[in-house]
Amino acid sequence: MTSPTTATATATPSATATATTSTTTIPAATQVETETETETERATSRLSDSPSGLRCSRTTSAVSSWLHELAQPGEHEPTSAILNYCKRKFLRPYVAILTVVGLNPISTDMSTVGACSSYVQAMMVLFVLLAGYVLRYLCGYRGDRGFSSYRDIRPGGYGNGSDVCGSASASSTPNTIGELLFGYVVPSVLNLLSFVSAVLVCKVIEHEQLQNLIERVFLLSAKPKRLCRMLWLYLGVALALLLLLFGYACSVVFMQQAQIIKVTWLAEALRAWELWLRIGLLSTILLQDLVEIIVLSSYYIECYLLRVHLETLSHKLLMHSIDPLDWMREILEFRKLLERVNQHVSIPVCFLIVMNLAYAFAGLVYLFKDFDFHYCALKLVLLNIANVMLWLFLGLLPFFVAGSVTRVCQNTQANGHQIRVRPFVYHNTSAEDLNSTLLFASSLDMSAKLFRMPIQSNYLCFAILVVTIVVLTLGMCLNLSALGKF
Template identity: 90%
Template sequence: MNATTEATTASAEEAHTTTVTATATATTTETQLSDSLSLLLSSRATSAASSWLHELAQPGEHEPTSALLNYCKRKFLRPYVVILTVVGLNPISTDMSNVSACCSYIQALVILCVLLMGYVLRYLCGYRGDRGFSSYRDIRPGGYGNATDVCDSSGGSKTSNTIGELLFGYVVPSVLNLLSFVSAVLVCKVIEHEQLQNLIERVFLLSAKPKRLCRMLWFYLGVALTLLLLLFAYACCVVIMQPAQIIKVAWLAEKLRNWELCLRIGLLCTILLQDLVEIIILSSYYIECYLLRVHLETLSHKLLMHSIDSLDWMREILEFRKLLERVNQHVSIPVCFLIVMNLAYAFAGLVYLFKDFDFHYCALKLVLLNIANVMLWLFLGLLPFFVAGSVTRVCQNAQANGHQIRVRPFVYHNTSAEDLNSTLLFASSLDMSAKLFRMPIQSNYLCFAILVVTIVVLTLGMCLNLSALGKF
């Protein structure tokens, strides 16, 4: 009986011990689960917060492709095409109706006719881009003559144009301006085939900061508007300062005597249109070069950070080469015509200031206006070279990408040596550069050319008699 009681008591104590142990284990497990759940929630919250901060720091990187393309069309492509449409340079897309395409061609034809009328009016008024009205100066090579020969009381000139002045002062600059517009129309409406949209969409899909691209678009457009206002301000000042009739042909001036105000307004309107066409063509080239530069810089950064596969990078580089060739072969053609015209205006204005212009017979404010005009044409003529040189610099930097990933042990440590060598050989064999006049543009050669021009200008100033600055 006692043995049975002891056995029962031992079993009860064992059961109680087991229950206590199980309860303690359950409590410990529950505590561990609670702690793990808290850590999990905390890590998820931290991860969500860091992900939110990362998206805030780099907007657009993790957005869906359709939303990003929609943002690209609304904020970049559509305003850009509207700016091109102002002068009839909007590209013809496949989704454009036949009526819209026909209206686009008609608009370009109307602008062409207005440009032709402006060239004729420039000649009839004696207005030149490098110096304003030719009636402010003595065009005879023998000297300055009397004051009445240079700037008479009516503000006109008693001399007539020579064949050389007619050809190089009016015909050649007008032909260059006309060829730039015609070639731009052909590029945008015939050769384009939506390649501009392809370039913009590729840049937006690869870029981590699409808002910055939109800001840079408006920055370039703001600079273009400033240059346009400066050009038009010079034309307005010169036309207002011309005291006499602006038509220099005697028999035509008598018939149009009562239409003097309309002629001045018409001359200013045609000059504004010519300057507008030039500024839009140049700014379009600048914007496309900027997009190419951003595209290649993004590809290089992704390769160095190993966020893109080497084979995909090679494919993207080949697509970039096609876009670069399009800019070099087609988009740069109208820009080349404008470069020749702008630099010719600048150098002709410099020679005019150094040789022909006389402070004793014309107002000092006209001298200052012509100096500002020369600087403006020189800036417009040299800026495309600087923009093309920046694209060439980025292309040269891309050649070193293969060497840079070869010496990155922590980024490409899992990549085979064969893949690294293939990327190295591909990057080293790249020979890409921006071209103008079918010539590669490099910054070092550009700086040397500017140095030569500066020395020539200083030499002219030292050797020639600058009567435009007066005497003391």
């Protein structure tokens, strides 16, 4: 047996050798580092000697600092930068426009004073709308034809006090129950219900779903600036439609030379306030049109965001820039957003569709049957034709927008088949995952809905065909001799 002293003596030379090796290794590493630093200093000095090298070094340092800033979490992170851009350029202007008529959503971070002021503003808009409905009835102003009787409007002159557009006794005949109900009460109720339902959707049911939709679209989209440009494009078109509606109202109100109040005792009492009555009527009409345009444009913008969101998801799946399982999760989230638009956001739009189409068809019947083209000024005839076309456009446009969303939803069902036949993009993906994606995409049943009905382009084209045939039939049968003889 070996004694402990011998074992210790035997182990000592090996330990000494190891220590010697490590001792010699450390100076070698230090020497290599020193040589590397020396070479780096020499290269830096050579680059600094020449102007081109100096520019290259500055560019390299700038790029390195930029990459370092991007790598830091917080404000310079790409996700936070996109969200900040979304809030500044899209969300805040959009909410500010909704605030004009008291339709801004109540967020969780809003103070109690801000929430109360938002509700107070909505109540003030509601009271002005009610006052406008009463003033419309007192003045005999209807959305489908302007005033129910046009007094003192002739091609050759004014001021004879006779009713020349329509029957001679129309200005003195009181309203019937049917005219009161269908000419004033029902359109006013539809307009009021659209505003009240929009307030309920924005302030009670919303729960920041609009912000969720906008942020999701911005995070997935590769062109956030294009989304902002489309927002202002939609708002520009909405402003043009508002100006057309208000321009028709201004023309009709100021073309009516006689007193606009048709109640005899009230007209005598308010004779000195005639100008202010006209201004008040135009102001309430402007507010009603503004509420309608903002509600419709909000629906159009949200449908556009849904369409962009789904198209981006489909493109990412086809390019294999998103995992199929993540794509399925995103599609399920999209279905929730789509159901919110179908179940809640479309409700005020449906009320406005009924009112607009009723105005359009009533104006058509009035033009072809009751409107006397022989004795009215040509500009009044053209104004009424333009008014009918404008109401028809506003009534049909939501169907076109909803049909475009349905078309994108139908195209998404084919994504599973498209990735299944792509051998180069999904060659590393297992057949089980591809089949699962195929089955999931094929089972999708998504569509935009109005009046709880799916809106499809083929049915929409058929409805437009029916409307066109009805208009042509009215023109052929009801008023062939209205425009005179050759």
